Amino acid sequence: xxxxxxxxxxxxxxxxxxxxxxxxxxxxxxxxxxxxxxxxxxxxxxxxxxxxxxxxxxxxxxxxxxxxxxxxxxxxxxxxxxxxxxxxxxxxxxxxxxxxxxxxxxxxxxxxxxxxxxxxxxxxxxxxxxxxxxxxxxxxxxxxxxxxxxxxxxxxxxxxxxxxxxxxxxxxxxxxxxxxxxxxxxxxxxxxxxxxxxxxxxxxxxxxxxxxxxxxxxxxxxxxxxxxxxxxxxxxxxxxxxxxxxxxxxxxxxxxxxxxxxxxxxxxxxxxxxxxxxxxxxxxxxxxxxxxxxxxxxxxxxxxxxxxxxxxxxxxxxxxxxxxxxxxxxxxxxxxxxxxxxxx
Amino acid sequence: xxxxxxxxxxxxxxxxxxxxxxxxxxxxxxxxxxxxxxxxxxxxxxxxxxxxxxxxxxxxxxxxxxxxxxxxxxxxxxxxxxxxxxxxxxxxxxxxxxxxxxxxxxxxxxxxxxxxxxxxxxxxxxxxxxxxxxxxxxxxxxxxxxxxxxxxxxxxxxxxxxxxxxxxxxxxxxxxxxxxxxxxxxxxxxxxxxxxxxxxxxxxxxxxxxxxxxxxxxxxxxxxxxxxxxxxxxxxxx
Numbered sequence: 001x002x003x004x005x006x007x008x009x010x011x012x013x014x015x016x017x018x019x020x021x022x023x024x025x026x027x028x029x030x031x032x033x034x035x036x037x038x039x040x041x042x043x044x045x046x047x048x049x050x051x052x053x054x055x056x057x058x059x060x061x062x063x064x065x066x067x068x069x070x071x072x073x074x075x076x077x078x079x080x081x082x083x084x085x086x087x088x089x090x091x092x093x094x095x096x097x098x099x100x101x102x103x104x105x106x107x108x109x110x111x112x113x114x115x116x117x118x119x120x121x122x123x124x125x126x127x128x129x130x131x132x133x134x135x136x137x138x139x140x141x142x143x144x145x146x147x148x149x150x151x152x153x154x155x156x157x158x159x160x161x162x163x164x165x166x167x168x169x170x171x172x173x174x175x176x177x178x179x180x181x182x183x184x185x186x187x188x189x190x191x192x193x194x195x196x197x198x199x200x201x202x203x204x205x206x207x208x209x210x211x212x213x214x215x216x217x218x219x220x221x222x223x224x225x226x227x228x229x230x231x232x233x234x235x236x237x238x239x240x241x242x243x244x245x246x247x248x249x250x251x252x253x254x255x256x257x258x259x260x261x262x263x264x265x266x267x268x269x270x271x272x273x274x275x276x277x278x279x280x281x282x283x284x285x286x287x288x289x290x291x292x293x294x295x296x297x298x299x300x301x302x303x304x305x306x307x308x309x310x311x312x313x314x315x316x317x318x319x320x321x322x323x324x325x326x327x328x329x330x331x332x333x334x335x336x337x338x339x340x341x342x343x344x
Numbered sequence: 345x346x347x348x349x350x351x352x353x354x355x356x357x358x359x360x361x362x363x364x365x366x367x368x369x370x371x372x373x374x375x376x377x378x379x380x381x382x383x384x385x386x387x388x389x390x391x392x393x394x395x396x397x398x399x400x401x402x403x404x405x406x407x408x409x410x411x412x413x414x415x416x417x418x419x420x421x422x423x424x425x426x427x428x429x430x431x432x433x434x435x436x437x438x439x440x441x442x443x444x445x446x447x448x449x450x451x452x453x454x455x456x457x458x459x460x461x462x463x464x465x466x467x468x469x470x471x472x473x474x475x476x477x478x479x480x481x482x483x484x485x486x487x488x489x490x491x492x493x494x495x496x497x498x499x500x501x502x503x504x505x506x507x508x509x510x511x512x513x514x515x516x517x518x519x520x521x522x523x524x525x526x527x528x529x530x531x532x533x534x535x536x537x538x539x540x541x542x543x544x545x546x547x548x549x550x551x552x553x554x555x556x557x558x559x560x561x562x563x564x565x566x567x568x569x570x571x572x573x574x575x576x577x578x579x580x581x582x
Contacts, residue, residue, distance in 0.1 A: 084501050106498065142533055144490075144493055170490045
């Protein structure tokens with residue numbers, strides 16, 4: 001229901017006390033007000049309208065502002081730690097360098113908001129709308145982003161998460177399509193079944209990350225660290241994993257058709273049942289890798305090191321293996337490049 | 345009913361060394377207090393008189409406690425934390441030290457796999473034969489940290505949860521800079537993990553949380569936060 005605006009044309013809220021008194025009198029609309037450096041700690045300001053207001057330097061820690069309207073609001077370097085901001089609207093707001101530590105932003109709209117350098121550690125961002133938001137160098141360590149939406153159709157407005165810290169973050173089922181996560185840290189984060197189509201993860205740290213069942217087609221993860229990562233059953237068509245560290249990674253059942261894995265470190269990786277059709281594995285280290293039951297049809301393995309790899313029941317039809325290191329390989333019912341099958 | 349489902353984690357515990365530790369503690373001049381402290385740590389219940397426990401409690405609880413405790417550091421933290429909340433914390437910290445000294449050999453630094461004999465020995469400990477009657481409380485299984493965190497966060501702001509957990513695990517939160525720094529230095533995951541290590545019995549955990557929530561008047565929604573944490577843990581119990 002739309003509220004009537006009881007505020008006179010030119011009101012001036014200069015201090016916290018005035019704002020509280022007005023709020024208690026039923027005033028909800030503080031649109032375009034200059035409310036800088038106010039202490040609103042622990043206040044209950046449900047449904048308040050701060051759109052286009054200037055709240056920079058204000059302290060809203062532990063406040064309860066459910067469904068608050070902060071559209072285009074200026075909240076740079078503000079304190080919002082522990083605040084309840086569920087379903088609040090922060091679209092296009094300036095939240096740069098603000099503190100949201102342990103805040104609850106469930107279902108909040110943060111489209112196009114500037115959250116650069118913001119502290120969002122341990123924040124609840126479940127089902128938050130973060131499309132087109134700037135999260136460069138933001139700290140999201142331990143945040144829960146389950147079901148959050150980062151997807152932006154236009155690459156120009158893609159969600160920026162460069163150098164963001166997302167260690168231990170919960171991103172299960174999140175839609176990150178097209179987001180830029182270059183140099184981001186996602187150590188031990190949970191991205192199971194997330195949509196990462198077209199994401200840029202160059203030089204990102206994904207050590208121990210869970211990407212089981214994630215969609216990562218057309219992702220550029222070159223030079224990323226994916227050691228101990230779990231990519232079981234992930235869809236990785238055309239992914240660029242050049243030079244990545246995937247030592248002891250789990251890629252069992254993953255679809256890696258047309259992927260680039262040249263110079264990748266896949267030592268002791270689990271690639272059992274993986275689809276590696278036309279995959280570029282040139283110069284890759286596949287020592288002790290488990291490639292049993294994998295499909296390597298027309299894969300490019302020039303100068304790859306396959307020493308001690310297990311190729312049992314793998315299909316190497318049409319694969320380029322010349323110049324690959326093939327010492328102590330386990331061949332058992334393996335389909336060789338010329339179509340013959342190795343004897344058991 | 346309590347089950348000892350956690351995998352054996354104390355490495356290379358030979359039956360002989362465990363028996364020796366038990367014997368040392370039983371014969372110790374402070375065996376009554378050792379009994380009480382071990383019983384408190386393991387069950388979350390306090391027995392004022394040692395007669396109700398009997399010296400055999402050491403032999404029953406210690407192997408089970410060692411089995412459920414992944415490292416010496418965790419055992420140390422559990423014992424000292426449990427001692428610190430008692431009426432005579434300094435006295436019981438000394439008792440904790442006695443137990444820890446005796447148990448030091450059970451946790452070597454290297455991560456050698458446990459021997460089959462050890463597993464056999466530890467698995468042979470049947471709580472139904474030994475301490476079942478003394479352990480009516482439900483204990484928290486190793487939780488899925490992502491699920492636990494999500495469940496808690498969905499109910500109450502995470503920072504408020506951290507304030508309550510800090511108050512339970514350290515001291516009532518002062519809202520001063522020093523406490524804010526200490527609070528932020530650890531993630532919610534870590535606070536929740538420490539909570540389960542310190543209070544493995546859900547009933548004790550529940551009591552602690554609600555008591556602290558009532559005392560922490562500056563924190564609104566205290567009871568709601570306590571309830572959210574307890575419910576999240578209860579959902580982890582199979």
